Amino acid sequence: MLAKTPAGAAPATGTSFLDELFDRGLLIETGVDGLYGRSGLFEAIGDGFQALVTRHGGGDNAEIVRFPPAMARDVFEKSGYMKSFPQLAGTVHCFCGSPADHLALMQTIEQKGDWTAGQQASEIVLTPAACYPLYPTAAKRGALPAEGRLFDLMSYCFRHEPSKDPARQQFFRMREYVRMGTPDQVTEFRASWLERGQALIAELGLPFAVDVANDPFFGRTGKMLAVNQRDQRLKFELLISIESEENPTACLSFNYHQDHFGKTFGLTTADGEVAHTACVGFGHERVILALLKHYGTDVARWPASVRSALGL
Ligand code: AMP
Ligand code: ZN
Numbered sequence: 001m002l003a004k005t006p007a008g009a010a011p012a013t014g015t016s017f018l019d020e021l022f023d024r025g026l027l028i029e030t031g032v033d034g035l036y037g038r039s040g041l042f043e044a045i046g047d048g049f050q051a052l053v054t055r056h057g058g059g060d061n062a063e064i065v066r067f068p069p070a071m072a073r074d075v076f077e078k079s080g081y082m083k084s085f086p087q088l089a090g091t092v093h094c095f096c097g098s099p100a101d102h103l104a105l106m107q108t109i110e111q112k113g114d115w116t117a118g119q120q121a122s123e124i125v126l127t128p129a130a131c132y133p134l135y136p137t138a139a140k141r142g143a144l145p146a147e148g149r150l151f152d153l154m155s156y157c158f159r160h161e162p163s164k165d166p167a168r169q170q171f172f173r174m175r176e177y178v179r180m181g182t183p184d185q186v187t188e189f190r191a192s193w194l195e196r197g198q199a200l201i202a203e204l205g206l207p208f209a210v211d212v213a214n215d216p217f218f219g220r221t222g223k224m225l226a227v228n229q230r231d232q233r234l235k236f237e238l239l240i241s242i243e244s245e246e247n248p249t250a251c252l253s254f255n256y257h258q259d260h261f262g263k264t265f266g267l268t269t270a271d272g273e274v275a276h277t278a279c280v281g282f283g284h285e286r287v288i289l290a291l292l293k294h295y296g297t298d299v300a301r302w303p304a305s306v307r308s309a310l311g312l
Contacts, residue, residue: 017243017293018166024297033162034170041299045288048310050154050175053282056200057177057193062152069126069156069171071133076125078264079132084217084225088159090126093119126158130174131279138180139267146270148181150189154284165243166289173284178277180262182269186276190254193280197238197252203309206240206290213237213253234258240290251286255279 021027028037038046070092076082081089095105097118108115127133130153138149153176161168179189194210201208213235217225229235235255239248255278261267262275269275291310295302299312 016164017289018164020297021166021289021292026292026297027166032170033164034168036166036169042288044312045291045299045310046173046284048312049282049284049287049291051311052200052203052309053175056196057152060150060177062150062177064152065134065137066153067127067130067133067155069158070124071127073121073123073125075133075136076128079135080260080264081128081132084215084222085128085159086218087216088161089128090158090160092122092124092126094122096120127155128159129157129281130155130176131178131281134178135261135265135267135277139265143268143270143272144180144275148179148185148269148275150180151178152176153178167242167249167283167286169285172286175282175284176279178279180267180275180277182271182273183258183276186278187256190256190278190280194236194254197254197280197282201238201240201252201287204287204291205303205306206294208251209239209248210236211239213250240286240294242286242289242293249283249286249290251283251290253281253283255281 015023018027022029025039026042028039030036073091076089093116095102095118097105101118105115105118131151134151134153138144138151153174155174156171157174158171160170162170177189177193179186181189198208198210212230212233215226215229215235217223217229234257235253237250237254238252240251242249242251257277257279259274259276261277267275267277291302291306292299295306299307302312
């Protein structure tokens with residue numbers, strides 16, 4: 001279960017973990033909570049983690065796809081994200097005015113007024129989870145082959161949840177494997193990743209727990225969606241202590257969407273049935289932070305086995 005901070009890790013002092021990460025130069029302040037730069041060392045740990053994920057999942061011949069950290073607004077609208085998590089979404093707004101509007105804009109900025117009031121919604125929104133842009137593009141290819149499909153994704157994602165907890169960022173990366181196919185193919189994928197995910201984190205020597213997820217669905221209908229998610233065991237999370245011992249952080253997640261994306265985007269199996277989908281998500285920054293928390297911010301002093309698993 002969740003172990004105490006080991007010997008050699010940063011001692012508990014008055015400064016927070018976030019302050020320590022800033023002091024060490026691992027994360028770089030921007031003036032906004034949850035929006036940080038990353039150092040070369042932070043990125044090197046992350047590269048090691050990504051290579052480890054590929055060692056565990058690479059044998060499955062997933063098709064690699066990389067999207068930018070933004071997606072089409074109409075796809076986002078269709079996805080249903082606003083029904084569940086409107087508080088987390090980020091939209092891209094732009095100036096589309098005339099030269100006269102521009103003059104007024106510059107004056108408003110100079111007077112420290114609300115210059116954003118005139119910005120207009122663009123056709124783009126920020127990606128909330130790496131797999132969202134994938135479903136319509138996969139559906140466009142026509143029915144799935146009999147063996148279904150498997151994709152390997154990675155993207156910066158945005159969620160508006162400003163926080164001093166370094167494990168809760170506004171822009172963070174998510175690596176995902178996404179499976180599309182029959183209910184059997186998809187549930188088998190998720191079950192196998194529930195095992196593999198634990199083996200992968202065990203290789204890093206990090207103490208963890210696995211539990212059903214508790215997503216922050218919005219409002220009153222959200223309460224029902226949360227109950228449904230728990231009762232139907234649609235999502236599991238692999239939790240590791242980062243910011244708090246009592247409330248460990250979800251670092252990996254294992255999602256079964258049933259036929260939600262299949263129905264929404266017209267994705268069908270070889271037999272013409274609505275396709276089911278599932279994804280496993282790896283929180284890139286969260287795993288790096290879990291390592292830094294558990295073994296300390298002096299990476300040279302990490303156990304040799306962990307450094308070697310990460311190629312450091
Ligand atoms: P979710 O779609 O909420 O299951 O997110 C997938 C993975 O992304 C989670 O398991 C986390 O590891 C990671 N993640 C989610 N939200 C954040 C955040 N605000 N900051 C950093 N990582 C996050
Ligand atoms: Zn996903």
